[in-house]
Amino acid sequence: MKQVKIALLGLGNVGSGVWKILNFNKSEIFKHCGFEIEIKKILVNDINKKRYLDIPDGILTNNFCDILNDDSIEIVIEVMGGAYPALDYMIEAMKKKKHIVTANKLCIALHGDRLFETALKEKVFLYYEASVGGGIPIIKQINESLTANKIEKIVGIVNGTTNYILSNMTESNMSFDKALCLAKENGFAEFDPTDDIEGFDAAYKLSIMSSLSFEAPVHPNNILREGISNIRIKDINYAKKFGYVIKLLAIGTLKNNSIEVRVHPAFVPKNHPFASVKDSFNAVYLKGNAVGDLTIYGKGAGDLPTGSAIVSDLLSILRNNLNYCGINQARNLNNKYDILPSDEIESEYYIRLNVKDKPGIIGDIGTLLGENNISISLVTQDIQTKHQVDLIFLTQKCKEKSIKNFKEKINNYKNLNKLENIIRIENLNN
Amino acid sequence: MKQVKIALLGLGNVGSGVWKILNFNKSEIFKHCGFEIEIKKILVNDINKKRYLDIPDGILTNNFCDILNDDSIEIVIEVMGGAYPALDYMIEAMKKKKHIVTANKLCIALHGDRLFETALKEKVFLYYEASVGGGIPIIKQINESLTANKIEKIVGIVNGTTNYILSNMTESNMSFDKALCLAKENGFAEFDPTDDIEGFDAAYKLSIMSSLSFEAPVHPNNILREGISNIRIKDINYAKKFGYVIKLLAIGTLKNNSIEVRVHPAFVPKNHPFASVKDSFNAVYLKGNAVGDLTIYGKGAGDLPTGSAIVSDLLSILRNNLNYCGINQARNLNNKYDILPSDEIESEYYIRLNVKDKPGIIGDIGTLLGENNISISLVTQDIQTKHQVDLIFLTQKCKEKSIKNFKEKINNYKNLNKLENIIRIENLNN
Ligand SMILES: NC(=O)c1ccc[n+]([C@@H]2O[C@H](COP(=O)([O-])OP(=O)(O)OC[C@H]3O[C@@H](n4cnc5c(N)ncnc54)[C@H](OP(=O)(O)O)[C@@H]3O)[C@@H](O)[C@H]2O)c1
Ligand SMILES: NC(=O)c1ccc[n+]([C@@H]2O[C@H](COP(=O)([O-])OP(=O)(O)OC[C@H]3O[C@@H](n4cnc5c(N)ncnc54)[C@H](OP(=O)(O)O)[C@@H]3O)[C@@H](O)[C@H]2O)c1
Numbered sequence: 001m002k003q004v005k006i007a008l009l010g011l012g013n014v015g016s017g018v019w020k021i022l023n024f025n026k027s028e029i030f031k032h033c034g035f036e037i038e039i040k041k042i043l044v045n046d047i048n049k050k051r052y053l054d055i056p057d058g059i060l061t062n063n064f065c066d067i068l069n070d071d072s073i074e075i076v077i078e079v080m081g082g083a084y085p086a087l088d089y090m091i092e093a094m095k096k097k098k099h100i101v102t103a104n105k106l107c108i109a110l111h112g113d114r115l116f117e118t119a120l121k122e123k124v125f126l127y128y129e130a131s132v133g134g135g136i137p138i139i140k141q142i143n144e145s146l147t148a149n150k151i152e153k154i155v156g157i158v159n160g161t162t163n164y165i166l167s168n169m170t171e172s173n174m175s176f177d178k179a180l181c182l183a184k185e186n187g188f189a190e191f192d193p194t195d196d197i198e199g200f201d202a203a204y205k206l207s208i209m210s211s212l213s214f215e216a217p218v219h220p221n222n223i224l225r226e227g228i229s230n231i232r233i234k235d236i237n238y239a240k241k242f243g244y245v246i247k248l249l250a251i252g253t254l255k256n257n258s259i260e261v262r263v264h265p266a267f268v269p270k271n272h273p274f275a276s277v278k279d280s281f282n283a284v285y286l287k288g289n290a291v292g293d294l295t296i297y298g299k300g301a302g303d304l305p306t307g308s309a310i311v312s313d314l315l316s317i318l319r320n321n322l323n324y325c326g327i328n329q330a331r332n333l334n335n336k337y338d339i340l341p342s343d344e345i346e347s348e349y350y351i352r353l354n355v356k357d358k359p360g361i362i363g364d365i366g367t368l369l370g371e372n373n374i375s376i377s378l379v380t381q382d383i384q385t386k387h388q389v390d391l392i393f394l395t396q397k398c399k400e401k402s403i404k405n406f407k408e409k410i411n412n413y414k415n416l417n418k419l420e421n422i423i424r425i426e427n428l429n430n
Numbered sequence: 431m432k433q434v435k436i437a438l439l440g441l442g443n444v445g446s447g448v449w450k451i452l453n454f455n456k457s458e459i460f461k462h463c464g465f466e467i468e469i470k471k472i473l474v475n476d477i478n479k480k481r482y483l484d485i486p487d488g489i490l491t492n493n494f495c496d497i498l499n500d501d502s503i504e505i506v507i508e509v510m511g512g513a514y515p516a517l518d519y520m521i522e523a524m525k526k527k528k529h530i531v532t533a534n535k536l537c538i539a540l541h542g543d544r545l546f547e548t549a550l551k552e553k554v555f556l557y558y559e560a561s562v563g564g565g566i567p568i569i570k571q572i573n574e575s576l577t578a579n580k581i582e583k584i585v586g587i588v589n590g591t592t593n594y595i596l597s598n599m600t601e602s603n604m605s606f607d608k609a610l611c612l613a614k615e616n617g618f619a620e621f622d623p624t625d626d627i628e629g630f631d632a633a634y635k636l637s638i639m640s641s642l643s644f645e646a647p648v649h650p651n652n653i654l655r656e657g658i659s660n661i662r663i664k665d666i667n668y669a670k671k672f673g674y675v676i677k678l679l680a681i682g683t684l685k686n687n688s689i690e691v692r693v694h695p696a697f698v699p700k701n702h703p704f705a706s707v708k709d710s711f712n713a714v715y716l717k718g719n720a721v722g723d724l725t726i727y728g729k730g731a732g733d734l735p736t737g738s739a740i741v742s743d744l745l746s747i748l749r750n751n752l753n754y755c756g757i758n759q760a761r762n763l764n765n766k767y768d769i770l771p772s773d774e775i776e777s778e779y780y781i782r783l784n785v786k787d788k789p790g791i792i793g794d795i796g797t798l799l800g801e802n803n804i805s806i807s808l809v810t811q812d813i814q815t816k817h818q819v820d821l822i823f824l825t826q827k828c829k830e831k832s833i834k835n836f837k838e839k840i841n842n843y844k845n846l847n848k849l850e851n852i853i854r855i856e857n858l859n860n
Contacts, residue, residue, distance in 0.1 A: 017720075021578050021720050024719070025578060025579065025580055025719065025720065028577075028578075028579070028580050029577070029578065031645070031762055031764075032577040032762075033577070129575075135720075135721040135722065135724065136724065137571060137575030137576070140570070140574065140575050141567060141571075141575075144570065144574075144742070144746065145559075145567030145570050145571075145739075145742055146567070146738065146742060147458075147459070147462040147463070147741070147742045147745040147746075147749075148451050148455060148458075148459065148737070148738045148739075148740075148741030148742045148744075148745065149455065149458070149738055149742075150455055150458050215461070271706075273703055273706065273727075276701075276703065288738060289454070289455065289734075290447075290451050290455065290565075290734045290735065290737055290738035290741070291565040291728060291729065291734070291735050291738035291739075292565060292728065292729045292732075292734065292735050293728055293729065294565065294566065294726070294727070294728035294729075295726070295727040295728065296724070296725070296726045296727075297703075297724070297725040297726075297727070298721060298722065298723060298724035298725065299721065299722045299723065299724075302722075304719075304720045304721070304722065305720065305721050305722050307578070307720055308576065308578045308579055308718060308720035308721035309575075309578075309721075310578075311577070311578030311720070312574070312575055312576060312577045312578045312579075314578075315577040315578065316574065316577075319577075319755070320755065321755075325749070325750065325751075332461055332462075334461075
C-alpha cells in the first residue's frame with residue numbers, strides 16, 4: 001500500500017474541513033488515489049487553543065521548521081491565509097521539493113508570479129482550486145475542461161459575505177449595518193470585513209480567473225473595484241420596483257485586444273439565474289467560443305465545501321504519483337492584451353438623487369446628463385417630505401468617464417440636496 | 431515541435447464541430463497542449479457526399495482499415511454513433527494501442543465493461559466527456575473535481591430533444607405532435623426520435639453518471655424509464671396552474687445500501703432553477719457529502735459545444751504526453767449496492783382522470799386511493815362538457831406499487847371515462 005505524509009499550515013475553518021474530510025471519507029479517498037494519507041504535522045498559532053477535533057498528540061506545532069525540515073512530508077496544504085508568512089512558507093516548502101495545495105486567493109492574486117515561477121523551477125505541483133469559489137471546481141474547469149476554447153467572458157458572484165448581506169437586505173428589508181452585524185454573528189463576515197465589503201476579495205478572485213481564462217496577467221490593482229457599503233435599503237427597493245436585485249458582480253471580458261475587468265454592485269434582472277444565488281452560494285458564468293454559455297453554481301465557502309476543493313487537489317497530485325508534469329500545471333500568461341482604462345468601461349446606470357421640490361429640476365438634470373453624453377431611459381420621482389424629492393434616473397449605456405464628469409457637475413447644482421447613489425445595471429444577456 | 435496524428439470516425443454533426451474547433455482554435459490548442467495536431471484520416475459512409483467544410487483530398491475514407499493499420503495514427507475520435515460497428519472499431523483501435531475519445535453514450539452505457547477492460551489491458555486512454563451533457567464537463571467533474579466526496583445524488587436534464595419539445599409546449603401552448611415536428615424541422619430531433627422521446631438517451635446518460643458517481647454498475651435496463659410522448663397540453667397547463675413546469679428528469683440517488691435510478695417526466699416547481707433550463711440546454715445537479723450542492727448548466731448538444739468536450743478530452747491525452755496513467759482513467763465500479771426495485775420508488779403524483787359528471791365520484795376515487803395507501807394533498811375538478819369532468823388529484827408521497835395497484839382498479843370503475851395521465855411531482859428540495 002502506498003503511503004504519503006502531508007502537513008497543514010493552519011487549522012481554522014478550512015483546515016478543520018480538510019481534517020474532517022480526510023477522516024470521514026478515508027475509504028473513498030483511498031479508492032480514488034491509491035494512497036493512504038497521513039497528516040504528520042499541523043502548523044497553528046496557538047497549540048494550546050481548544051479545538052473541537054480529535055487531534056493526536058505531537059501533530060500540532062507552532063514552528064514551521066518542524067514541517068520544512070521534515071523530508072518525509074511531501075505535500076504542504078496552506079490554509080493559514082494572509083500574505084505573510086504564508087507566501088514565504090510556500091516558497092520555502094517548494095524549494096524543499098514539497099508540493100503545495102493552497103486556498104490563498106490573496107497570495108495567488110498578488111504574488112502568483114513568484115509562486116508559479118518557483119513551482120516551475122522546483123518541478124513541484126501548485127494547486128489552488130479552493131482560492132476561487134470555495135467548493136466550485138472553476139479552476140479545473142478553465143484549466144482542463146475548456147482547453148478547446150478561447151474564453152471570452154466571465155461573470156461571477158464570488159463573495160459570500162457581500163452576497164449574504166445583500167440577500168438579507170433584499171429579503172428582510174434590513175439595513176446594511178444590521179445585515180453586516182448579522183453576517184458577523186453567523187460567521188459570514190470577519191471581525192474586520194473590509195476585504196469582503198469593499199470588493200478586494202472578489203477582485204483577487206477575478207484576477208485569478210481572468211488571468212487563467214485570458215492567459216494574460218490581470219493584477220488586482222488594474223481591476224475597477226467598488227464595494228457595497230454604500231448600498232441603502234432604498235436602492236434595494238428601487239431595484240425591486242424596476243425588476244432587479246442588487247448583487248456584487250465580478251466581470252471579466254475580452255474585447256478585441258483588451259481586457260475589461262471590474263468588481264462592483266449591480267442591478268441584475270430578477271428573473272436571471274444569478275438573481276437567485278443566495279447567501280454563501282457562488283456562481284460563475286463563462287463564455288467559450290466553442291462551448292458557448294456555461295454556468296456553475298455551488299457553495300462558495302465553508303469548511304467542508306472548501307475542504308472538498310483542497311482534498312480533490314491533493315488527490316490530483318497523488319493520482320499523478322507525485323510526479324510533476326508541467327503542462328497541466330503551469331499558468332501561461334503570454335497573451336498581450338491591454339487592460340481597458342476604467343474611464344472607458346460602459347454600463348447602464350441607476351442614479352438616485354435627493355433634490356429640492358421645485359419645478360424644472362428634471363429638465364435641469366436631464367440637460368446636464370445630455371451634456372455629458374448620457375441618454376436617459378427612465379426618470380421617476382418620489383416625494384419624500386414637503387420639500388424633498390427622490391429622483392431616479394435609469395440611463396442607457398455610457399462610459400464611466402461621462403458619469404464621473406456628471407458627478408462633478410451635479411455636485412455644484414443649487415437644487416441638489418444629495419447625490420445619493422450611482423449603481424450599474426447589468427442585464428447579463430451576454 | 432511535437433506532432434501527433436489523429437483520425438475521426440464520423441464527420442456528421444459532432445465530427446464537423448471537432449474539425450472546426452481544431453482549425454479555428456489552432457493557436458489556443460497548441461498553447462494548451464504543446465502538440466501540433468494533424469487529422470490524417472476521417473471515416474465516413476459516403477466519401478462523395480457534399481460537405482460544407484474545406485477537407486483536403488485523401489483524408490476521407492470509407493475503409494476503417496486505412497485508420498486501423500496506420501501506425502502513425504495515435505488517437506481515434508469516435509463520433510459516428512450507434513453500437514455497431516462503432517464498438518468493434520474502438521476495441522480494435524485500442525488493441526493497436528490507439529487512444530480513444532468518444533461521444534457515444536450508447537456504447538459507454540451498454541458496453542462500458544468491454545471498453546474499459548480493453549483500455550485497461552492495452553494501457554490506452556478512453557475518454558468520453560461528450561457522451562453526457564454535450565459541452566458540460568460533468569464527467570471530469572465527477573471523476574476529478576469531486577474525488578474528495580462521496581456522491582449521494584444526481585439530478586439532470588440531459589436530453590435536448592425532449593427539453594426542446596416540452597419548452598415549446600409550455601411557452602407556445604403547442605401540442606406534443608406539433609412540437610415534435612418543429613423539433614425535427616429545426617434539427618433538434620432525429621428522423622426516428624424514439625430514443626430521445628422515450629427516455630432511452632437520458633437513461634444511457636444516467637447510467638454513465640450514476641455508475642461513476644456511486645462507483646457501482648448501473649445498467650440502463652435497471653433504470654425506471656418513462657418518456658414524454660404521453661404528455662398533453664392539458665397536463666402542461668394544469669402543471670402551470672399548480673406552480674410547476676414539466677421536465678424530463680434523470681435522477682440517481684444513493685439510499686442506504688441501494689441505488690434508486692429513474693428517468694421520467696416530472697412536475698418541477700416553476701421557481702426552481704431547473705424550470706428555466708430551456709431548449710437544448712442541459713443541467714446537472716450533484717450532491718456530495720463534502721461539497722454539498724453543485725449545479726452545472728450549459729449547452730447539451732450541438733456541433734461546437736459537443737466538439738469542445740471532445741477536443742478538451744483529446745488535449746487531456748496530449749497533456750499527458752500520450753503516456754497512459756491508470757488511476758485518472760479507470761472506472762472503479764466495486765461498490766456493492768442493490769438497485770431499488772421500481773415498485774419501491776416513492777414520489778408525489780399528479781393524476782388526471784376524465785369521469786362522468788355525477789355526484790359522489792370524488793368520494794369513490796378518494797376511497798380507492800386510500801385503499802391503496804395513497805394520501806391526497808389536493809383535488810380539483812374542471813367541467814369539460816355537460817357530461818364529462820376532468821378530475822385532478824395531487825398525492826402525497828407513495829410507492830410506485832401503490833400507483834400500479836390503483837391503476838388496475840380504477841380502470842374497472844364504472845364512472846371512469848379515461849385515466850388520462852399520471853405524472854410524478856419532484857419538488858427537488860434535496
Ligand atoms: N473560510 C472559508 O470558507 C474559505 C473559503 C475559501 C478560501 N479560504 C481561504 O482559506 C484560508 C484559510 O481560511 P480560514 O477561514 O480557515 O482561516 P482561519 O479560520 O482564520 O484559520 C487560520 C489558521 O491558520 C493558523 N495561522 C494563521 N496565521 C498563522 C501563523 N502566522 N503561524 C501559524 N499559524 C497561523 C491559525 O492558527 P490558530 O488556530 O492557532 O489561530 C488558524 O488555525 C485563507 O486563505 C482564506 O482566504 C477560506
Ligand atoms: N449531435 C449532438 O449534438 C451530440 C451531442 C452529444 C453526443 N453525440 C453523439 O455523437 C455521436 C455522433 O453524433 P452526430 O450527431 O455527429 O451523428 P451524425 O450527424 O449522424 O454523423 C455520423 C457520422 O458518422 C458517419 N458514419 C455513420 N456510420 C458509419 C459507418 N458505419 N461507417 C462509416 N461512417 C459512418 C457518417 O458518415 P456520412 O457523413 O457519410 O453519412 C457521419 O459522418 C453519436 O454517438 C451521438 O450520440 C451527439
